[in-house]
Amino acid sequence: MTPITDADRDAARTLWNYNVLNQRAHPVSAAVALGGCDIGVATAVAELYRAHLFPTVVFTGAVTEATLGRFPRGEAVHFREAALALGVPDEAILLEPRATNTGQNIRFARQVMEDAGRRVDSVLLVCMPYMQRRAYATCRRQWPEVEVCCASQQVSFDEYAKAQDDEVEFIAMMVGDTQRVMEYPSQGFAIEQEVPDRVRDAFEWLCKRGYDAWLLRD
Known part of the structure; x- marks a missing residue:
């Protein structure tokens, strides 16, 4: 090339x-941290958690072809470990290690929260900046009952x-x-x-x- x-x-x-929606993050029932190739998602989660915007976050993402070399034990596992190192307490974290696409990220994270007895009526999607629009549109289709907004690291x-x-x-x-x-x-x-x-x-x-x-x- x-x-x-x-x-x-x-x-x-x-x-x-x-693709960057520039939505204003506000307090929500829970956050869903979407897997991908950017560990900065975990950094954003830690910053948003310290701002008291959510009590619980689900890290979601499996071992995928795109990220195998970077996150060999799965996106959710590595992102969770990074968030723990940045001070997010373990009791605030749920893990969803099976999703291999954005639709599964949303559906499986929803099921994990339901299984844990979490009542969710609003959700903050934390993802790579350029993934925001796709994540938002997917959540609106896959989980229409919740109010949704997106957040990422603040970067140009x-x-x-x-x-x-x-x-x-x-x-x-x-x-x-x-x-x-x-x-x-x-x-x-x-x-x-x-x-x-x-x-x-x-x-x-x-x-x-x-x-x-x-x-x-x-």
Whole structure:
């Protein structure tokens, strides 16, 4: 693939600004920390817990092909350990180690809380920044009874991109998330989201430029 250009980063920034919802976190019944490739999710959980926004958090995520090298014992297990090290007490944590996609993250975390006797009418989804829109849309479809908002580490696109081991992979993953926002409603996985033309144009540009490793294939 050719080196990342300024035009590529401008398009990626457009996708970032679309997928990061900038919702205001507020006190909720529980949090669900979604698995992924970014251990910063656990850092965000610790910060939000210290702000007294929730009494309980479910870490959810299995061993997946995408994160096996980084989290060989499973995303939820590693994220939980990181949160414990940052001061989140063990009694505030529930573990869901089986989910391999976002729909399962939501459904299985819901079941874990029900099994633990937790009554939940509002939930805070803690995830990677660029995953917020997809997580929100998925939860609205899979768990429509709860009020939902999203939170992540407070970081800009440029800061996040510079912190990645592989910026090309990061952009490709964001392209994949954006495609899922567009495609999953018709498959019943998520609610419909408005996708402005500027976002579609940025998505198509990045696909043509070769950032397509995480696209859904027919």
